[in-house]
Amino acid sequence: MTNKIILSVKDLSVAFHKRDGSTYAVNGISYDLHEGETLGIVGESGCGKTVSSMALLKLISMPPGKIETGSAIYKDGKDLVALSSKELRLYRGREIAVIFQDPMTAFNQVMTIGDQMIEGYVEHFGCTRKDALKEAERLMDLTGIPAAKTRLKDYPSQFSGGMRQRAMIAMALMCKPSILIADEPTTALDVTIQSQILDLMKDIRKEFGTSIMWISHDLGVVAGLADTVNVMYAGMIVESADVDELYYNPLHPYTKGLLGSLPSTDIDNDQKRLKSIGGYPPILSKKIEKCPFADRCSEATDICRHGCPSLSERTGQHYVACFNV
Amino acid sequence: MAGTILEVKGLKVYFPVKRGILFKKTVAEVKAVDEVSFAVNDGETVGLVGESGCGKTTTGRAILKLIEPTAGEILYKGKDIAKYTQKEMLPLRREMQMVFQDPYASLNPRMSVMDIITDPLVEHKIITKHEKEERSKVLLETVGMNPRYMNRFPHEFSGGQRQRIGIARSIALNPKLLICDEPIAALDVSIQAQVINLFQDIQEKFGLSYLFIAHDLSVVRHISDRIIVMYIGKVVEIAEKRELFKNPLHPYTQVLLSSIPTPDPKRERERKRIELEGEIPSPLNKPKGCPFSSRCPYAMDRCREEEPNPVHLDGNHIVSCHLYQK
Known part of the structure; x- marks a missing residue:
């Protein structure tokens, strides 16, 4: 990880306007991604972690989705938010690639794995199929798929879940992107396969120096992989810090609650009851006007119910959005 | 822990693989559960873990005879129920209930919460229709929900609340044994903790025994007294939880x-x-x-x-x- 900023997101807001109402999914988030950094984005379902990341490449359906405000400055100085879909094609796959959550449905079922892998490569680099297939074979080999050459001719249905996820990672690496967005890439996998994929991701990071945005709800997975962690709640980043700082010294009541609600990992700890966060996450049908966590927060005061705190720095590089910290 | 409430001996569930259009022939068998034996004691929580396809769900369903077992004995309070017909099973269903994984698919969207949770009671002729409201109130309070919600429909609730409704339905008949099939897998972390606590409260209150099926080992470690590890249809290891985590013997358990x-x-x-x-x-x-x-x-x-x-x-x-x- 270097100090060079590769992507700078400022005040990004995304909403979905449908006939039966609006959903304010992402509410003014800002963060920087550095070269070679692995940024963990954690939060519960509906917190906006996927939408905020996919919106960078306009991979959300628009309409009903709409990027309301904000910018995302890529390292070449271009604002991804301002680019047209056509201009963005130069970035998709080439500069920023995505590993999708569900390896079962993210592939086209009627194209061979090989054809899907080389599609973007041929498009971006204008090389021959033969050269592209050679590169695909190399990457399949690298991601640990045995007999890569023959397997390129297979269809996705002939791959197991773990192998499909490996193929998806190989496909994302085809154009040597600077940023990989990994959207819960191990959630659909069994634990032993998950740990194989996590090891693979660590190797890839070492070999290619890629920056990774790792979206996950699993705090255990993020602990082992991330350099920096953003915690999201109700479409906002409520806390952001270096991984050790965040896990050992959480400041936001939501982060504390989230970490506290996990069963203890110490077998000698005879914990009887888990700490839980009462209540449920808010429904985002209105613009946020007060702290979205106030209703579930034990430390909430009057000020929390009347204004929305913004993300600000407390100690070095530790950012929190809370009035009471 | 006194007696044994459930004992499974040599349980087998095979699914035939059929080929052919007119004269279907069985060409192979998927041995989903193969020679599985274990016991659950009174008031105990037994965790059943393994990766997808290891047969843990099939084992749970076979015990309740939601899937017909191929061979083996299922001793409930000493009586072998493996050969029971569905009719013979009916009185036993009051004592053995299931909590399903997916709170979105396991509640009938056309029934109100009150109807869902009192349906087992009406079916077993324990209460009349007039007592439904009162019972619903008690049940909803037990699972930590506001009784005012009893006339609402499942789609009005979040995943965690739906799972509470599912649990209320399962405990309506005062069962002795609850088979929980990945009951928290579909829930978010902060909601998981609420539901796990609820399971433990209910157990204490009603003296229930649980067979808790899950793939999340940290949750199983928290809730279980003993743990069974399965691998493609076979039990590979059973031990008291502390023993299993401190001294895993089977190479697969060690990897897991x-x-x-x-x-x-x-x-x-x-x-x-x-x-x-x-x-x-x-x-x-x-x-x-x-x-x-x-x-x-x-x-x-x-x-x-x-x-x-x-x-x-x-x-x-x-x-x-x-x-x-x-």
Whole structure:
């Protein structure tokens, strides 16, 4: 990880306007991604972690989705938010690639794995199929798929879940992107396969120096992989810090609650009851006007119910959005 | 813990694989559950863990006879119910209930909450229609929900609330044994903790026994007294939870435990994962001998030829592995 900023997101807001109402999914988030950094984005379902990341490449359906405000400055100085879909094609796959959550449905079922892998490569680099297939074979080999050459001719249905996820990672690496967005890439996998994929991701990071945005709800997975962690709640980043700082010294009541609600990992700890966060996450049908966590927060005061705190720095590089910290 | 409420002996569930259009012939069998034996004591929580396709859900369903077992005995309070007809099962269903995984699919969207949770009571003719409201109130309060919601429909609730409704339905008949099939897998972390606490409260209040099926080992470790580990249709290890986590014997259990990510960055970075080659074989062509022999780092010739029998070791620790065969 270097100090060079590769992507700078400022005040990004995304909403979905449908006939039966609006959903304010992402509410003014800002963060920087550095070269070679692995940024963990954690939060519960509906917190906006996927939408905020996919919106960078306009991979959300628009309409009903709409990027309301904000910018995302890529390292070449271009604002991804301002680019047209056509201009963005130069970035998709080439500069920023995505590993999708569900390896079962993210592939086209009627194209061979090989054809899907080389599609973007041929498009971006204008090389021959033969050269592209050679590169695909190399990457399949690298991601640990045995007999890569023959397997390129297979269809996705002939791959197991773990192998499909490996193929998806190989496909994302085809154009040597600077940023990989990994959207819960191990959630659909069994634990032993998950740990194989996590090891693979660590190797890839070492070999290619890629920056990774790792979206996950699993705090255990993020602990082992991330350099920096953003915690999201109700479409906002409520806390952001270096991984050790965040896990050992959480400041936001939501982060504390989230970490506290996990069963203890110490077998000698005879914990009887888990700490839980009462209540449920808010429904985002209105613009946020007060702290979205106030209703579930034990430390909430009057000020929390009347204004929305913004993300600000407390100690070095530790950012929190809370009035009471 | 006094008596044994449930004992499963040599349970087998085979699914035939059929080919042909007119004259369907059975060409193979998927041995989803193969010679599974274990017991659940009164008031105990037994965790059943394993990866997808290992047969844990099928085992749970076969015990309640939602799937017909192929062979073996299921002793509920000493009586073998494996051969019972559905009609004979009916009175027993009051005592054995299930909590399903998916709170979105397991509640009838056309029924109100009150109808959903009192349906078992009406079905068993325990209450009349006029008592439904009163019972619903008590049940909803037990699972920590506002009784005012009883006339609402499932789609008006979040996942965690739906799972509470599912639990209310399961405990309506005052069962003795609850089979919970991944009841928290579909829930968010902060909601998981609420539901796990609810399971423990209910157990204390009603003296229930749980068979808790899950793939999330940290949750199973928290809630269980004993843990059963399955691998493609076979039980590979059973032990008291502390014993299992401190002293896992079966190579598969060792791999499984070393794969759990912990929410502790320093420990995560230092932790050595046991490398495991390959993937889970298809239950259609299981390896000969020990099911784990194709991936096991300690596999010997004997493992590829001969299936290991369960070995009973000190402290109620049972392991099916040739390494421990005397």
